[in-house]
Amino acid sequence: MAEVKKPFHEQVAERLIEQLKAGTAPWQKPWEPGMPGSFIPLNPTTGKRYKGINAIQLMAQGHADPRWMTYKQAAAAGAQVRRGEKGTPIQYWKFSEEQTKTDEQTGKPVLDANGDPVKVTVQLERPRVFFATVFNAEQIDGLPPLERKEQTWSAVERAEHILAASGATIRHGEHDRAFYRPSTDSIHLPDKGQFPSADNYYATALHELGHWTGHPSRLDRDLAHPFGSEGYAKEELRAEIASMILGDELGIGHDPGQHAAYVGSWIKALQEDPLEIFRAAADAEKIQDFVLAFEQKQIQEQTTQQAIEPAQGATMEQQQDQVARPAIAPADELIAQTLRMYRAGAEPAEGNQSLAALTETTLGFELPADWTGRVQVQANVEVEHDGERSVVPAGDREPEFWGVYANHAWGGHQWLADFAGPDAQTNAEALADRLAVIDAYATANEYEQAAKFARIHEERVRRDPNSTDEDRVAAKEARKAAEGTAMLHDEDLQRRIADYEREQQEMAQAMNAAEQPAAAQAPAKPERAYLNVPFKEKDEVKALGARWDRQERAWYVPAGVDPAPFAKWAREGATAAVEARAEAQPTQPTAERPNAAQERVYLAVPYGERQVAKAAGAQWDKVAKSWYAGPNADMGKLQRWLPDNVPTQQSPAVTPEDEFAEALKSMGCVVTPGGEHPIMDGKKHRIETEGDKKGEKSGFYVGHLDGHPAGYIKNNRTGVEMKWKAKGYALDPAEKAKMQAEAAAKLAARAEEQERQHEATAQRIGRQAQSLVPITEPTPYLRDKGLQVHAGVLTDQEGQKTYIPAYDADGKQWTMQYIQEDGTKRFAKDSRKEGCFHVVGGMDALAAAPALVIGEGYATAATVAEALGHATVAAFDSGNLQAVAEALHAKFPDKPVVIAGDDDRQVQITQGVNPGRTKAQEAAKAVGGKAIFPIFAPGENAYPKELPPITPENYRNHLHAEKRLADAAAGKVQLSEADTAKLKESLLNDGQLAALSNMKKHTDFNDLSERSSLGKDGVERQVRSAVGKVLLDEGQRQKVQQLKQQDIEQQEQRQRRARTY
Known part of the structure; x- marks a missing residue:
């Protein structure tokens, strides 16, 4: 089986999926309180903990010691990674790099007072990912025992301080479960007394605070997903990982027991998108940073609410004059009163039951205790799938009935009632209206209640067929006025608006700081000498002083730099072509240019400044991997990022x-x-x-x-x-079309040149063959293989070399195989081999043969021909078997095809593939033939069971060690004693090498004839039996086919006789 190199993110995701199934993923494990820094991985050399996906990756390895370090860090600490231990890969991102400062005029490095090159830090536009390998302390000898950090603080006090400083709205005792409600931006917790410990309470509260950070006014994550959905599970994954990290930081532990329901969704998310765990871990770090930042804030006393100026909005009396309170039945009003008490937290524990009983009696169904007041009316149909009937939205289909659903606080929906018949939609909307009235009367805030009354009024006016346009406009304006008043009295919203305005002000200040006194448009580009530089040589031209032109996407020689060293990269006419293109349309606006995409003004924007550049109108080019000035950009604000204004910048992106x-x-x-x-x-x-x-x-x-x-x-x-x-x-389509056109042109040129070479080589071989003679006595190669002399094979005047002509199915000779006295083989240079073959016995004999028997090499084909007594075919190698089989099958379609393949078992052991067997089977399958392989005596081509097994990995290690030791013996490299000993351990032993050598000598039918104890008799028995069975099967097939044909002819004769009567 071939070894597959999987990307890092897939490797991490696959391990976590297996651990999720087993319940052992890092965030699924409980961690006891009181031991801060006890389980999150850290590097003892730097004193920093690993973050994001690296922390998850290292925790997933299952080590109890949280310390991880590189091999060199362990050595520097006087410790040693144990031999045979396997490291764990981690990744990190590089957002800046050091470059040697160069003189703008000469392009040469600038030196400091000590003669050393001056280094400058360049912020990268495209951060780079790097990988490192680390080892756990349990894999390292010589490290001191782990010293647990003593907890010098009260975890409970730190957690309480964070909760208080956050300003989050936290309500207790309303429910017997913990959740965050996005619609009200509030956290709901059971009473503290219901938790087994203070640590458990604060761990739960901080978990919900993690969800709270996702609000649009904070970290702005996507929270609009119902309970049980994939989106909800993804958010829960982020909060769970953040809780684990925060629990370790504060020392309050981590309890994952309440989140087992999400495991299935987590597994599905990682299977569909392995990068999801990377995003979740990164978001979890942001949550942790956001929450811990509250420790740095001073808890301020809340100020008293100031009176709202009359000019700020309409008063409640004015509002009520505009919209009348809708009528409500006494029974419905009782539901509203009960619901209002419940929402205010004043209803006793039995309130849930009384609300359920009241709504069941009055409405005919139970309203959920955490109803948000929102109702959904949906057209439905009933469908059947796999024998089960289910309800789905009607979509474009004719509705069968209408359903009414209530929204839960956690985002889900609860079915309330269905309506069918001609008035189904009207009745469903009437129920929704009735519930909206109940919700409005249950709202305690008078401003919010007035806004809900206004929405009900507008909806009723909209549905009333007798309403005029003036009525609808008046209702809409009344609703907007009521909502405006509610917004002005919404303290939480006003706080969020203030935060947003502060952020906007900070952004504006950053943009103002970025402005440079420059012209509104990019300066005219000076004449430049452009270069044609392969990507791998970019560092060389850069070191010589070349600069990158983002507009033309090419390197050039700056003014003042000697162009002589760049001669080999000179681009003839490149500069002139650029100038001609620039002058062709000197006054045409950018928006009107047909090649505007190619005329973009590219920018050198560091990754950390991308948001400021984007706000000024910069846009991202996905192909060039660079920012550019968009059509509505403010060039004055983008001046600082013009390439000419950025002396040091990142090299161009690779194509x-x-x-x-x-x-x-x-x-x-x-x-x-x-x-x-x-x-x-x-x-x-x-x-x-x-x-x-x-x-x-x-x-x-x-x-x-x-x-x-x-x-x-x-x-x-x-x-x-x-x-x-x-x-x-x-x-983009233009870029893809350009590259595809270039590839097609390259292929066409290649095919044309190859065809010319093949024809020239065929003529050269034909002339060469005139100096050769037919073989009368076996050559050294034929004697070594135990083969007879067959017509068609040639030799030189001395009778030492063997020449085997190769033809296509039309009989044209294209190439020739040359076999030296020692068995070394080669083909004519620049010759065509694909689809070419040699017939042992000649084409006339093949036409008379009962079957097409095709072998890899000449020795196999000749051995089988001597055993069968008729012509066979040599395809020369396994990769040519299918092409030859298809060509001959097309020429002789009535002949069955037998592929006499090689069984490369030693290659299977050392490389994980058996090319001889695989290619033979593929060729046979392509023409509906049969593949046969030699069967050796026991032990002749099998790996001995008593020897240590060989795998492709340790065989590659053997080859690597063998080469390194040989280089050391030749003086090419120097190895330490430890390295030499380690390399020698990787070598296969003599018994293993001898076994492989013996297996290599027993792969084909010629080996069976000459090297096996079964000998030529074994070859005859095997190939005659196999080919005979194929011929028998073919005869039966043809006989059945003839009978079918006779039946068809008889049927047609009966039909013709019937028509004559």
Whole structure:
């Protein structure tokens, strides 16, 4: 099985999914209070804790010691990571980097007084992700025992201080459960006495405070999801992780017992989007930072409410004059009074039951105790799925009935009643109106109550067919006036508005600070000498003093810098072309230009300043990975980010093609500058890999640019594969069309050149063959393989080398295989091999053969031909089997096809794949044939059970160690004694290597004939039996086909006779 390199986020998500299923994910474990810093991972070298996904990733490893460090940090502390211990990967982001300051005129490094290069810090526009490997203290020898931090504070007092400083509205005793209600922006908790301990109470309160931070006036998370939904579960995941982190910080512990109901939704979310846990962990850190910030605030006394000026809004008397209070039945008024008492917290514990009984008696259904006052009317239909009937919204279908639903405080809905018949919608809306009146009378705040009365009045006017336009306008204005008055008297809303205005003022101040005294438009661009620089050489030209032009997306030589060192990157006519394009439309506005997207004014905006730039009109280019001035941008405010005004800036973003090329290189594929690879056309391509012999292409890839560029890479030499996806690129249609056109042109040129080379090589081989002679005596290769002399094979005048011509199905010779005396094989350079073959016995003999029997190499095909007594075919290698089988099957469609494949068991052990068996089976399947393989005597091609097993991983380690030790012996590298000993431990032992060597000698039918104890007799028995069975099956198939054909002909004859009568 091939080893798959999965992205970091998928590896983390998969581990957490398994732990969620087992109930062992970090936030699912209870942590006892009183031990701060006892379970969140920390780095003892830096004294800082790991944050976000790194904390989750490390906690998921299951170690009791919270200390983690790198290998070097452990060594610096006088400790040593134990041999064989596996590290855990973590990721971190880099938002700035140091660059060498260069002289703007010469482009040379600026030196300080000591002669050292001056460094400047550059804020990155595109933060970079890096990975590190850390080890737990339990994996390290020599570390001192863990010293638990003594708790020098009262966790309860700290928690109480945070709650008080937050200013959150917290109500106790109204419910027997804890929740945050977004509609009222309030936290609801049972009485403190109902909690088993103070720690448990504050842990619960801080958990709900975590939800409270998601309000739009604070961290602004998406909280509008009903209980039980995926969105609700995602929010709960953030609050749960934040509670765990906060519990460790304060020392109040963590109790996850009440959140087991979300596990299924959490698992589903991570399976569908592995990055969700990364976002959740990041949001949890924001929640924790937001909550702990309240410790730095001073609790201020609340000021008394000031009187509202008459000019601020209408008085209650004026409001009531505009909208009359709707009438309410005595029974409904009793429900409203009970509901009002309940909402105010004055109803005793039995209140829930009395409310339920009252509404059941009066309305015919129970109103939920936490009803928000909102009602939903919905058209429904009943559908059947898998034998079960369910109710769904009607959508575009004709409604079968109408339902009325009440909203819970936690966001869910409760069914109240259904209405069917011709007046169903009218009756449903009438019930909704009745409930709206009850809710309005149950509202304690007189301003909010007046606004609800106004909404009821407007809705009634809207539904009344006798209402005039003037009536509707008057009702709307009355509702708006009532809502305005309610807003002016809403203290919480006024506080949020003040916070928002303060934030806007701070933003404006930041933007004013960003303004520079400059012209309103970008300055004219000076003449520039542009360069043609491959991505991998960008650092070289940058070191020489080149600068990046975001407008043209090209490197150039700045004024004052010597252009001589840049000669090899010179772009002939590039500067002139740029100037010509600029002069072609000197006065045409940007909005009218057909290529406006290419004429954008790009900006060098650091990541931390992106919001200020965005507020000034900057927009993000997903392809160029850069900010640019939008159509309505304020260029005066964007001046500071013009590239010419930013002396040091991040290098340009890598293109999808360059990024895919780097991925190919990381997989061991050979990518040359200016070469044909990669070809991003969505088709399969072969590519040379490291270690390939001349002409071999063990690499395979597919890359496409559709939507989000992605691809697949596999190194068949190592067995490793990769699913690649570009880092955030989404090409616009013009860019994608351009790249696809370039790829198509590259492919067409490649095909044309290849065809020309193939034809020239075929003619050269034809002339070369005139100097060769037919074989009369076996050559060294034929003697070594135990083969007879067959017509069609050639040799030189000395009779030493073996030459095997290869033809296509039409009989044209395209290439020739050359086999040296020692068995070394090669093909003619620049020749065509795909679909070409050699027939042992000749094409006439193949036409007379009862079946098409195709083997990999000549030795296999000749061995099988001698055993069967008729012509066979050599395809030369496993990768050519299918092409040859399809070509010959098309030429001889009535002949059954048998593929005599190789069984590469040693490759299966060392690389995880069996190419001989796999390719033979694929070829047979493609033409409806049969694949057969040699069966050796016991022990001849099987790995001995008494030896230590070999896996692809330890075989790769063996090859790596073997090469490193060989380099050390040749003086190419120097190794310490410890490194040498460790490398030697990775080597396979002599018994393992001998077993692999023996298995390699027993793979094909020629090996069965010459190296197996079964010998030629074994080959004859196996191939004659297998081919005979295929012929028998084919004969039966043909016989059945003939009978079917006879039946059809007889049926047609009867029909013709019937028509004559």
